[in-house]
Amino acid sequence: MYQYDFYDKELVNERVKQFSDQVARRKSGELSEEEFLPLRLQNGVYLQKHAYMLRVAIPYGTLSSKQLMTLADIADDFDKGYGHFTTRQNIQFNWVELERVPDILSRLADVDMHAIQTSGNCVRNVTTEAFAGVSADEIIDPRPIAELLRQWSTINPEFLFLPRKFKIAVSSSTQDRAAVRTHDIGLYLYKDARSEQLKVNVMVGGGLGRTPIISKSLKKGLPWQHLLSYLEAVLRVYNRHGRRDNKYKARIKILVKTLGVDAFAEEVEQEWLLLKSGPTELTQEEYDRVSKHFLTRKLKTLDISPYKQHYAQDKDFAQWVSTNTHEHKHHHYVSVVISTKPGPHNPPGDMSANQMRHVAQLAQTYGFSEIRVTHEQNLVLPDIAKNKLYELWLTLKEYHLASPTIGLLTDMITCPGGDYCSLANAKSIPVAAAIQEKFDDLDYLHDIGSLSLNISGCMNACAHHHIGNIGILGVDKNGSEWYQVTIGGKQGKEAQIGKVIGPSFEADAIPDVIDILTQVYLEHRQLDEAFSDTVGRIGLTPFKDKVYQRNDVEASL
Amino acid sequence: MNNVISVVNRQQAQLVEDKWQILDVFSEHHKPQDVNSLDQLVIPFEPWLAAYNSGLLQAYFEDIQAFSIDNSSDVNELKPWLNQLKLIVLDFPKFTDGRAYTQAVELRRYLGWQGELRANGDVLRDQLSHMLRCGFDSFAIREDKDPNEALKGLSGISVLYANSVLEPQPLFRRRAL
Structure with missing residues (x-):
């Protein structure tokens, strides 16, 4: 997992102080609600029907056990004992008080988390699929690129007041499990067959809402080094020409539709030529620095005969394995999916603080203290040894976390x-x-x-x-x-x-x-x-x- | 213009007595021929350009010192006059309309504008650090706000990952490995 260094920590800590001051100025009346609104949104705070809601960023859906424990504590201490996982791999707390948001943010900062740009007309949390780095059908690990994008888009001053929100998703597996084509920008990473170079197919203008549109191809075969400059060009063209007179026509999909994707691509290309070989060109050193946080784990070869035996003998276990596990790169391991939709009593995506603690604990005991959030609002333990799977399943059942329904109709x-x-x-x-x-x-x-x-x-x-x-x-x-x-x-x-x-x-x-x-x-x-x-x-x-x-x-x- | 904060050498920010005045010389209330001197006048660019292109402009009007430009206009159009200007004023009709950030970046980075670049309109404390990083170096704070309070907004957050006009190298090229 990505570990914050001095700069990352300093940024989130200063942000907590800044927002704390903004909340105080709102309370004193120095800031009007109109002036405060975009500030709170860019810190993840919405005003809902009954209370404020805080949306916390879970960059590309990756959590450590410690972070999930903290989310559980926040659910208990600041909410009604639960949280709601979203389709963009974030978590929302539905019952927070505005005055206490800085305290929540401060607790998040302590475990290298934040709520920056989880709302507002800016680049939102960058998402990828839950099985990044472990899926058998993966071409290349998307997490280093997703992290580089997270950093580049965080408080990027030119792009904080765009015409509308801007969502980026990255996928690099045979199957796209990140809903890439309904994002403002979708990135498909692949390895060039000849040069072995990491390249990117850039998709643009996807989005749902009132005008659902599946994205179109904007640029094929972009070398990864130019990704930041290319996206900067896209955002600059969008910031310049995106509509601001009607919020329902302000997404980039409408601009692309109006101009036509070819004309849009041409304008981006012109802009990009000005930037392409500038200082934003990514370096191998930076790629290596970030990707060393996401090294493939050295997994052992195991004796999986007990697993095979349980699988053959226990029908319920076999059924759960067939729906709730995902094929791992190492065939003695699997990724386990934990449903947040066990039945009518549990709103989809919701998880209690205690359940979060159980999952965090299980990730420690059976995995590498890592948890993922899926686009379908479920949780994943990414690296589970097959010879521990039966034991894990029995424990999950005790906690009512073993609903064998992943991918089925009730996995809504x-x-x-x-x-x-x-x-x-x-x-x-x-x-x-x-x-x-x-x-x-x-x-x-x-x-x-x-x-x-x-x-x-x-x-x-x-x-x-x-x-x-x-x-x-x-x-x-x-x-x-x-x-x-x-x-x-x-x-x-x-x-x-x-x-x-x-x-x-x-x-x-x-x-x-x-x-x-x-x-x-x-x-x-x-x-x-x-x-x-x-x-x-x-x-x-x-x-x-x-x-x-x-x-x-x-x-x- | 009132409530103007000026940043010198990218460092020292202070409240200044400002003599610039925006004058729409092509509005109903003014006529170009009534203007005796262009000294300290900021002329709205679009009507001026229309008059200039029509060839009706009196010669001395080519001696402009400062333009203000709409946030929907292309700043490249200013190019022929950049050498003679002392000040360019960009507009934030609402603080949530971020087009002038991009205009500022274009002026500084692509058009090489070295002179004063001013944010005008709905200019508020909590956006000043973003404006500064995009290349603005003076700020006409919205009239109902206390500019001394607004000064505090210039510092913003000290860490920025991406590059900016103020710091052309992104953090990954500066980060101590």
Whole structure:
């Protein structure tokens, strides 16, 4: 893991002092709310329905046990004993008091963490996938590049008041698990076949929200040394020309769409030529300095025969292994995924302070004191020896952290919705709970197999409903909460936006609607065909017909 | 202009008595021919350029000392006059509109502007350190704010990873290994 040195520590400590002073000036009235707003947002503080919310950055989703322990303590001491993990690998505390935020930030700074730029119209926390550095299908470790970007974008003075927020994701595996194509800038890292050089394919203009757009290719084969100068050029063009008259048209995706990606790329290219060989050109020394924090662990060859035995004899264990572990580079190890969605009682993404402590402890005992946060709001223990896996599973079960449902329908991405968020049109947590209740039969869930279900409480799309195989969007109709359903979306390198199946439903109807959609899928599925492929092949009609012919499904026409 | 903080040698910041005045000589209230001297006058660039391009400009108006320019304009257009200017004023219509940061960087880094670069408009204490790093060296603090308080905002946070106009080398080229 990246370890802070003097400079990193100094920066976060000074930032705590600075924000502490800003909060005091807000309290005294010296700062108006309007003047204070961007300052608090750039320190992760939102004002929600009932209280302030603090979003803490978890750079590229990587935590040490010590850091997770601190997050647990913060949940107990400043919140109601839990935290909410987000799709961008961060954590949110929903019940904080503004006056106490500097104290929280100070505790975070003690363990090399911060909340800088987790909100606001600036470059946000850089994300990558949860299995970075360990996944069997990885081409190159994305973490050094992600860390270099984190540093470059932190308090970069020219780009703190952009037209709108700016999100960057990095992926470097065969499969894209970082939702790269719905980011303002998405980076695919790869090794050039001939030169073995690290290169970057730069994607631009992805984003969901009111105008969902899958990103387009901006620059192919960019040598890594030029990454910072190239992104500087992108941001400069965006800062200059991005719309500021309408917040819903201010993201870079709208600029790219208006200019056309070729014209946009040309302008960036012109800008980049001015910078390219300047001081921002990355050096091998700097790459090495950062990447030495992310060395591949020397893992031992193990006797895994006991593991094989348990796997053959214990059906429940085998089922958990099949859903909740991810293939590791070293085939005597796996990455273990811990679901934050064990059932209807637990809002997706939420974890209690005690559970966090358990996970932190288990990471110490069974792993290398490291934990990851996934885009799907789950936690990962990245390096677990197979010969310890059974023991770990038994312990996880004791703590109710072994729900064998990763990647299945109930592994829903859900935003906090109308229960917390002042932007929401509708609640999402109770809908998720009702779905959990309806789909409590593990065998049926496994029959359906891999399926993503994403629930957003409004069109800002925090839960990425557009790219869920099934997407649910809360909408407001004359003051009451309704839900629109899309199908056929998917994430990954070939990401696509789902299509609306028809008029929206009341909350009560949603579990039945999903039930029907899965039935139609099972009826038409060929072999192992994925849900989105079936939708692609047979179209919306068979799904629509079944859903809307039922009388007990109350649709609003 | 009132409430002006000036930074000398990138170090010493002080409140100064400032004699510059922004005068839109092409507005309804003024006529170019009424202006006797361009001394200490800041002329809005866009209407001036329109008049200049139309060839109607009186000769002495080419003797401009200072321009203010909109944040939506291209600062490259100032290029032909940079040698004769003493001051360029960039505008923050709202402090949340960050276009002038990029204009400042362009002027300093690409156009080699060495003269005074002033932030005007919604200029507030908590953004001053960012402006300073982007190359501004004078700040007309918003009229209702106490400029002595605003002075404190110049120091900001001492560590910056990226390079800036003030420190052209990024931290990774300066970091003690």
